[in-house]
Amino acid sequence: MARTGSNNIQAKLVLLGDMGTGKTSLVLRFVKGQFLEFQESTIGAAFFTQVLSLNEATIKFDIWDTAGQERYHSLAPMYYRGAAAAVVVYDITSMDSFERAKKWVIELQRQGEQYAKENGMVFLETSAKTTQNVNELFYEIAKRLAKKAPSRPIGMKLHRRPQETGRRMFCCS
Numbered sequence: 001m002a003r004t005g006s007n008n009i010q011a012k013l014v015l016l017g018d019m020g021t022g023k024t025s026l027v028l029r030f031v032k033g034q035f036l037e038f039q040e041s042t043i044g045a046a047f048f049t050q051v052l053s054l055n056e057a058t059i060k061f062d063i064w065d066t067a068g069q070e071r072y073h074s075l076a077p078m079y080y081r082g083a084a085a086a087v088v089v090y091d092i093t094s095m096d097s098f099e100r101a102k103k104w105v106i107e108l109q110r111q112g113e114q115y116a117k118e119n120g121m122v123f124l125e126t127s128a129k130t131t132q133n134v135n136e137l138f139y140e141i142a143k144r145l146a147k148k149a150p151s152r153p154i155g156m157k158l159h160r161r162p163q164e165t166g167r168r169m170f171c172c173s
Contacts, residue, residue, distance in 0.1 A: 007057045011145050012064070014080045017089035018097045019068035025128035026089060027065045030138055035128055042067040045079055052139060057146040061138065085141045092125065 015023040024042050028034045031048045046065040051058060064079040066072065080086055090101040116123035122140050126133040 008060070009057050009145055010060045010062065011084035011142075012062045012082055013085045013087065013141065014064045014066060014083045015087045015089055016066055016076060016080065017068055018091075018100050019070075021068060021089045021091045021094075021097050022128050023065050023068065023087075023089045026087075026126060026134060026137075027063055029128040029131060029134045031063070035131075041069065044072060044075065050138070052142045054139070054142055054146055057142075059142040059145055061142070084145055087137065087141075 015027060017023050019041060024039050024046065025035060027046075027048055028036070028039075031050045042065055044067055048061075048063040048065065050061045050063065052061070053059075064083075066076055066079050088101050091097040122137070122144070124133045124137050124140070126137055128134060
């Protein structure tokens with residue numbers, strides 16, 4: 001996460017979860033306002049950006065939508081390394097997908113809301129199809145990031161120095 005200006009924050013966000021749980025549908029609904037009844041599987045990962053303006057800051061999300069197929073699981077650390085937030089997605093109609101979601105977090109209990117409260121996490125059930133809690137999820141993450149962001153910009157200040165006169169430099173004579 002980097003502060004790019006006085007109230008501008010750029011944050012990497014990654015979506016994790018099994019194939020077919022709705023990661024791409026969730027991010028497409030948030031970024032483009034679209035829902036496709038039949039969404040092709042993501043290969044490797046897909047990248048999206050979205051900007052949210054809050055009262056206290058503007059958050060630019062760099063969103064990585066990771067593939068859920070087992071053969072891509074070994075690539076996941078490359079995407080979540082350095083992320084400011086991760087969204088673990090599972091299908092509430094599939095207990096198997098919930099069981100596998102436990103791999104993405106160290107200890108996710110059956111009652112996700114209780115676990116989230118105990119560990120300072122956000123628990124929201126979302127639906128890309130109906131738009132239930134899609135924007136709320138990303139706004140809640142943005143609010144939390146705005147509170148945790150460093151108070152000063154990350155970067156360097158460059159100062160222009162006057163050129164020295166009287167010295168000549170030659171190369172390759």
